[in-house]
Amino acid sequence: MLETKDILETIHMIDNENLDVRTITMGISLLDCLDEDIEKACVKVYDKIMRSAKDLVKTGEDIEKEYGIPIIHKRISVTPIGMVTAPCQSKNPVRFAHALDKAAKELGVNFIGGYSALVQKGFASGDYALIESIPQALSETDFVCSSVNIGSTKAGINMDAVRMMGKTVKAAAVATADRNCIGAAKLVVFCNAPEDNPFMAGAFHGVGEADTVINVGVSGPGVVRAALAKNGEGKDITEIADMVKKTAFKITRMGQLVAKEASRRLCVPFGIVDLSLAPTPAVGDSVAYILEEMGLESCGCHGTTAALALLNDAVKKGGVMASSHVGGLSGAFIPVSEDAGMIAAAKSGSLDITKLEAMTAVCSVGLDMIVVPGDITPETISAIIADEAAIGMVNTKTTAVRLIPAIGKKAGEMLEFGGLLGAGPVMPVRAGSPAVFINRGGRIPAPLQALKN
Amino acid sequence: MKAIITVIGKDTVGILAKVSDACAKANVNIVEVTQSVLQDMFAMIMLVEIDKASLGFDELRESLDRVGETTNTKIHIMHEDIFNSMHKI
Numbered sequence: 001m002l003e004t005k006d007i008l009e010t011i012h013m014i015d016n017e018n019l020d021v022r023t024i025t026m027g028i029s030l031l032d033c034l035d036e037d038i039e040k041a042c043v044k045v046y047d048k049i050m051r052s053a054k055d056l057v058k059t060g061e062d063i064e065k066e067y068g069i070p071i072i073h074k075r076i077s078v079t080p081i082g083m084v085t086a087p088c089q090s091k092n093p094v095r096f097a098h099a100l101d102k103a104a105k106e107l108g109v110n111f112i113g114g115y116s117a118l119v120q121k122g123f124a125s126g127d128y129a130l131i132e133s134i135p136q137a138l139s140e141t142d143f144v145c146s147s148v149n150i151g152s153t154k155a156g157i158n159m160d161a162v163r164m165m166g167k168t169v170k171a172a173a174v175a176t177a178d179r180n181c182i183g184a185a186k187l188v189v190f191c192n193a194p195e196d197n198p199f200m201a202g203a204f205h206g207v208g209e210a211d212t213v214i215n216v217g218v219s220g221p222g223v224v225r226a227a228l229a230k231n232g233e234g235k236d237i238t239e240i241a242d243m244v245k246k247t248a249f250k251i252t253r254m255g256q257l258v259a260k261e262a263s264r265r266l267c268v269p270f271g272i273v274d275l276s277l278a279p280t281p282a283v284g285d286s287v288a289y290i291l292e293e294m295g296l297e298s299c300g301c302h303g304t305t306a307a308l309a310l311l312n313d314a315v316k317k318g319g320v321m322a323s324s325h326v327g328g329l330s331g332a333f334i335p336v337s338e339d340a341g342m343i344a345a346a347k348s349g350s351l352d353i354t355k356l357e358a359m360t361a362v363c364s365v366g367l368d369m370i371v372v373p374g375d376i377t378p379e380t381i382s383a384i385i386a387d388e389a390a391i392g393m394v395n396t397k398t399t400a401v402r403l404i405p406a407i408g409k410k411a412g413e414m415l416e417f418g419g420l421l422g423a424g425p426v427m428p429v430r431a432g433s434p435a436v437f438i439n440r441g442g443r444i445p446a447p448l449q450a451l452k453n
Numbered sequence: 454m455k456a457i458i459t460v461i462g463k464d465t466v467g468i469l470a471k472v473s474d475a476c477a478k479a480n481v482n483i484v485e486v487t488q489s490v491l492q493d494m495f496a497m498i499m500l501v502e503i504d505k506a507s508l509g510f511d512e513l514r515e516s517l518d519r520v521g522e523t524t525n526t527k528i529h530i531m532h533e534d535i536f537n538s539m540h541k542i
Contacts, residue, residue: 002457002533004487006540007498011459011529066510068531250539257538 018222018285019251020070021258022278023110024060025198027205027213027271028052030079030114038088042099045084049076049103049112052212052268057108059265063258071258072219072420073110076103077203082117086126093130097137097144104143113203115146118193121155121443131161134168138183139175145201151191151389153396157444162389165189166382166438170405173374177407180417184404185369189385191392191399196272197328202400213271214263215328218255218319219278221339222285223247224311228293240294241314248275248318256323274328275319276364277311279339281422287311287332288341288351299341300351308332309362329398331364337404337417337424338369347425353384361391366399371415371424374407381405383434386444394447455484455533456503456510458517462526464495472528475520476501479508495526500533 013019033044053076060074078100085093097115104112115137117127134146148165151157169184176183188202195206198215205213227247232240255273263270279287288299291307312331320326334356336342345351353370360366366388372381385401392399404424406415411428460472469488476483481501488497506513514530521528 002500002536002540004489004496004498007457007459007536008461008496010536010539011461015527065514066532067535068529069535253538254535257534 013223014068014070017226018280018282019220019254020072021216021255022219023073023075023198023217024056024071024258024262025075025077025203025215025217026053026056026266026268027077027196027209027215029205029209029211030084031207034084034087036087038085038091038095041084041088042095045096046099046103049078049100050106053107053109055266059262063261063265067258069254069258075198075200075203076107076109076112077198077205078112078114079205079207080114080116080118082124082127082130083207085130086124089125092133093126094133094137094140097141100144101141109143111143111145111200113145113147113200114205115144116148116204118149119158119161120149120152121158123161131164131168134187135171135175135183138172138186145186145203147188147190147193147202147204149190149193150385151393151444153192153393154446154450156446157191157386157389157393159386159438159443160441162382162386163438163441165385166378166380169381169403170376170378173405173407180415181404181407182417185402185417185421187402189401191389192397194328194398198274199276199278199329201402209271210269212268214259214266214268215271215274216255216259216262217274217276217278217328218251219276220247220251221277221279221287221290223251224277225284225286225290225293228290232293237310241310244311244314245318248315249322252319252322270325272325272327273323275315275323275326275330276328277315277332279333279335280420281338281340281343283340286339286341287334288339288345292341298348298350299345300355304355305358305362308334308359312363329364333365333368334359334363335369335402337371337422338420339422343422343424346427353427353429357387357391360388360399361395364398366392367401367403369402369404369421369424371404371406371426372429373411373426374405374409376405376429377433377435379433379435379438380429382438384429386438390444393444394449396449454504456501456530457533457536458499458501459529460495460497460521460526462495462524464490464493465524468495468524468526469497471520471524472497472499472517475516479506479513479516481506481513
């Protein structure tokens, strides 16, 4: 029989340390829904989602009850709508956003991702119209999430798209200014976007994927922090890394089990487990607290990048053996507003946007859920996106930017979202103007790292 | 399928009897029991067979929740696989 201490450890992790499966995300291909008539296409999209995901929420809830593991979100990702809207020339793609939102509401899922365009090398038919419609789509829907991939190691960075996204992020915030600028919180700008990511707001169903697929995102910063708090005192860094690995292994095994079970019950192929430490605003469920547990006085002080690099790597090493297929973002997330420790560090001034930028070079995502002053210029947003994309492009990793311009607010004030999105202090940005650089347009050529053949 | 019932709380008279009673009423076979009392904290773990249970998993959980309320303990019932996958390679 199982060891008593192991059983009690699992129970303790769930009851007291916020162990959970963050999301079961069903990826659904919409490539068979293309139509020149946008109304017909929207009906096909709605029908396909309703048909494919009709049992998703119930299955998630059943697994949750039987296994006793909280599964926080059930989500859907779809083929980038930029492709689906391609045949519908000169029609406003926002109708697709409404079709997605309607399906999400009726199915009871928490988010639906894929109002997206992949424009790392250039705009195909449909992409331009889709990006222009993002602010409207995000302000008129509740559950739709949007992402745009503007660069990759192989393609370089599309600076025309970067310029456009600066305007789009600002416009998304302005369009939802009466709702805490929530539109911008549902919009991610990527470099090297993964095609099987189960996490929002950046999830979409890549074109190389199967017709439908189940991807699972695990979580568990609270568990890692508690393991270090219990056993970490006086240990050297090698031992700390080992503790993180062992804990990540256990968390991921749980995710793998849930993924396999969901896949079996839904008769949908299992895609990947995303080994991510995804924080929540709940006290204790914080990546920043893990870094502080390692011995930093406050997240953001010197040493933070090294501690995060160690954490990110150990999470992957522990998780990779625990799952048969690993994918998505897989690493440590550092979304400021969703992490109690990050919020505290940003408020106290210990953590600023430049330190966060350095941290993104060694973690799994990028500048995530960062609230910036409402009077930020679109060019400055574009420049922040370009900086992040450059880090991703050169390091052959995913980077993302999810900035929320807090319309009407200045540095030091707070913007409250509530729920998993949390609350964030408005963080100051540099004053110098990058306008001329951004307005040049064109493409940053792919780096030498791309030429591996 | 096998499930694991864990009971954690302050030690009082009759916890084992009440949990066993709830299992018997639901036609749940108890395969193995271990328990430990550390100071006055009580931790009991039962491996049970629920294939022939007369209640669904949900109802069984609710019935155990009620026992938890009357004995002032926290009772979980979870599929055995979750522990196997987390703690065995």
